[in-house]
Amino acid sequence: MRVKRLLSIIAVLLALLTSCQKSDFEYDETPQGNLDALWELIDQRYCFLTYKEKELGISWQEMHAKYSAKLNAKMSRVQLFEVLCQMVGELKDGHVNISTSLDLGRNWSWKEDYPENLDTELRNQYLGTDYHIGSGLKYTILPDNIAYVVYESFSDGIGDGNLSDMIAHLRLCNGMILDIRGNGGGELTNAEKLSQRFTNEKVLVGFTSHKTGKGHDDFSEPRAEYIEPSKSIRWQKPVVLLVNRSCYSAANTFVRNMKEMPLVTVMGDQTGGGSGLPFTSELPIGWSVRFSASPSFDARMHQIEFGIEPDVKASLDESLAADGKDSMIEEARKRLSGQ
Amino acid sequence: MRYFVPILLCLLTVVCSLLSQQAHAEQTTYEAVPDRSPSARTFLIGIGRTNQLDTYLSPMEYKGMQISFLTQSERMTHLAKRHISFQSTFQGVFTSADNPAETATYTGARLAYDAGWHYHHSPLKGLDLKGGALIGTDLGFLYNDRNGNNPAQAHFSLDLSLSAGAAYQFKLWKLPMRASYQADLPMLGMMFCPEFGESYYEISQKGVGHDILCAHPGNALSFRQMLMMDFCLPRITLRVGYLCDIRQMNAHSLKYRDTSHSFMFGIVRHFSELRIKR
Numbered sequence: 001m002r003v004k005r006l007l008s009i010i011a012v013l014l015a016l017l018t019s020c021q022k023s024d025f026e027y028d029e030t031p032q033g034n035l036d037a038l039w040e041l042i043d044q045r046y047c048f049l050t051y052k053e054k055e056l057g058i059s060w061q062e063m064h065a066k067y068s069a070k071l072n073a074k075m076s077r078v079q080l081f082e083v084l085c086q087m088v089g090e091l092k093d094g095h096v097n098i099s100t101s102l103d104l105g106r107n108w109s110w111k112e113d114y115p116e117n118l119d120t121e122l123r124n125q126y127l128g129t130d131y132h133i134g135s136g137l138k139y140t141i142l143p144d145n146i147a148y149v150v151y152e153s154f155s156d157g158i159g160d161g162n163l164s165d166m167i168a169h170l171r172l173c174n175g176m177i178l179d180i181r182g183n184g185g186g187e188l189t190n191a192e193k194l195s196q197r198f199t200n201e202k203v204l205v206g207f208t209s210h211k212t213g214k215g216h217d218d219f220s221e222p223r224a225e226y227i228e229p230s231k232s233i234r235w236q237k238p239v240v241l242l243v244n245r246s247c248y249s250a251a252n253t254f255v256r257n258m259k260e261m262p263l264v265t266v267m268g269d270q271t272g273g274g275s276g277l278p279f280t281s282e283l284p285i286g287w288s289v290r291f292s293a294s295p296s297f298d299a300r301m302h303q304i305e306f307g308i309e310p311d312v313k314a315s316l317d318e319s320l321a322a323d324g325k326d327s328m329i330e331e332a333r334k335r336l337s338g339q
Numbered sequence: 340m341r342y343f344v345p346i347l348l349c350l351l352t353v354v355c356s357l358l359s360q361q362a363h364a365e366q367t368t369y370e371a372v373p374d375r376s377p378s379a380r381t382f383l384i385g386i387g388r389t390n391q392l393d394t395y396l397s398p399m400e401y402k403g404m405q406i407s408f409l410t411q412s413e414r415m416t417h418l419a420k421r422h423i424s425f426q427s428t429f430q431g432v433f434t435s436a437d438n439p440a441e442t443a444t445y446t447g448a449r450l451a452y453d454a455g456w457h458y459h460h461s462p463l464k465g466l467d468l469k470g471g472a473l474i475g476t477d478l479g480f481l482y483n484d485r486n487g488n489n490p491a492q493a494h495f496s497l498d499l500s501l502s503a504g505a506a507y508q509f510k511l512w513k514l515p516m517r518a519s520y521q522a523d524l525p526m527l528g529m530m531f532c533p534e535f536g537e538s539y540y541e542i543s544q545k546g547v548g549h550d551i552l553c554a555h556p557g558n559a560l561s562f563r564q565m566l567m568m569d570f571c572l573p574r575i576t577l578r579v580g581y582l583c584d585i586r587q588m589n590a591h592s593l594k595y596r597d598t599s600h601s602f603m604f605g606i607v608r609h610f611s612e613l614r615i616k617r
Contacts, residue, residue: 027398029439029440037398041398045535045536047536188540208541210534210535210536210537210538210541211534211535211536212534212535212536212591212592213535213591213592214535214592218535220534220537223541223545277488277538277540278487278488279486279487279488279489279536279538280483280485280486280487280488280489280490281396281397281398281486282397282398282399282438282442282443284399284439284440285440286438286439286440286441286442286443287442288442288443288485290487293488293489293536293538294536294537294538294541
């Protein structure tokens with residue numbers, strides 16, 4: 001009897017302990033379930049809600065009702081995709097995307113609403129055909145002994161050897177034009193590695209924090225970010241950093257870093273912004289959602305989500321472009337030549 | 340998921356090979372397994388279902404399969420008039436699970452080791468009850484194949500568990516058999532958990548110090564239980580059973596839960612103090 005009782009207790013324990021696990025899966029796959037999941041994801045995890053509500057004059061709380069009204073149970077996936085994209089589009093954040101097999105949901109107003117200030121064919125004429133390629137870097141020496149370096153994407157890796165060889169090759173030039181127009185970002189480590197070549201001492205370049213909870217203002221204490229000088233060869237002459245509205249994400253962070261370097265002048269248009277480190281999540285329907293999760297700030301704790309103002313405003317002059325000249329590069333050359 | 344069948348076949352081959360070696364190596368005939376085997380080593384492999392929730396990676400619960408192996412050794416010590424045994428368990432798990440829409444996959448692996456002592460008591464002939472404590476560590480990861488800056492989550496814990504079990508030996512159709520059950524419940528320890536929106540990029544820059552937390556049933560209610568049946572054949576003891584492993588964490592507004600139910604099978608080797616027929 002005692003054995004039977006013991007076995008019965010074990011069986012009951014077994015059943016209890018394996019069945020008490022309740023799923024947290026609270027969303028259904030209906031259009032409303034997906035909208036709820038997306039709204040809650042942004043509400044709890046998006047790092048710029050308070051800032052965006054203030055700057056853009058929106059209320060995320062009201063978005064739920066506004067876009068729920070556009071749903072119906074029989075709507076197609078395409079229609080649902082459009083409604084969800086419209087809702088997150090209100091945030092005007094290039095790091096907020098809904099990725100599906102249908103399309104990539106995006107809001108690229110940070111660059112599409114402004115002049116591009118870049119003609120790649122024109123830029124290629126300055127590079128010529130005998131330029132050097134050091135992994136993601138393209139560089140040459142212009143006739144007036146100015147180094148011209150193009151870095152198109154921070155996704156293109158750069159090694160310490162590439163940077164050392166490039167600086168050694170350009171060391172006799174009078175200055176450097178570093179052209180990152182059109183650079184939409186990539187790896188932050190590449191931005192940091194390149195910045196380290198332009199300072200001889202440790203420089204405070206900004207701050208970063210992350211969300212610590214679901215509340216809109218639950219953030220960790222801002223942590224200072226420094227750029228340490230590279231232990232290899234470093235650039236010691238004036239630099240003009242050419243930027244445009246397409247400089248986004250890691251490129252925006254790079255501009256933030258370079259603004260703190262004493263020999264660097266940032267020239268061009270305001271950058272595109274994108275100062276939130278994006279995370280990825282998903283919706284019940286299986287679509288992937290990217291969103292800004294950790295904000296970064298400049299050295300004065302200012303938001304750089306909507307971009308960084310250049311030190312010198314410059315834009316592409318279409319009339320000069322017709323003559324095969326890039327007015328922004330020409331302006332940078334003049335500045336570096338001391339004219 | 341498509342790799343499970345070949346991997347399982349490989350594991351089956353390994354087990355068959357081990358069984359074959361065992362059969363050749365053991366030239367003795369066992370009458371039965373003693374109530375408390377002085378020393379026993381178990382090697383099991385398993386296949387089962389797993390449900391995984393990790394809100395750092397996704398709010399969705401992923402479901403899939405897992406394969407695992409478990410080796411366990413248990414020996415009676417001379418402590419408390421041979422009432423105390425030492426047990427060590429090493430477990431490895433490989434999982435693959437899909438989200439409900441089957442558009443993303445988690446791939447995970449986990450290694451766990453624990454060791455400790457049990458006090459044994461036999462209130463009836465053939466029945467062995469035991470209770471004790473284990474110290475264990477658990478190290479693993481979960482990787483989501485489409486996440487960007489939060490592609491994976493690391494798991495680490497070090498804890499002290501309470502452990503209890505029972506074993507009952509009986510004969511069925513003249514075949515000696517042994518049913519055993521053991522449950523382990525972590526009570527106190529430490530675990531790693533990133534903060535809610537903290538990236539591993541940031542963790543790599545400032546270290547993990549503030550991400551190590553005290554673990555207790557209030558924030559990490561985990562549980563492992565095994566129900567096993569031994570078939571004591573003339574030259575070998577086969578073991579089949581059920582393993583339920585529940586790992587949970589609820590900290591920094593993040594939830595992690597890995598619930599698995601596996602069918603386990605393998606062999607048990609008993610050493611010394613066996614009655615040998617010459």
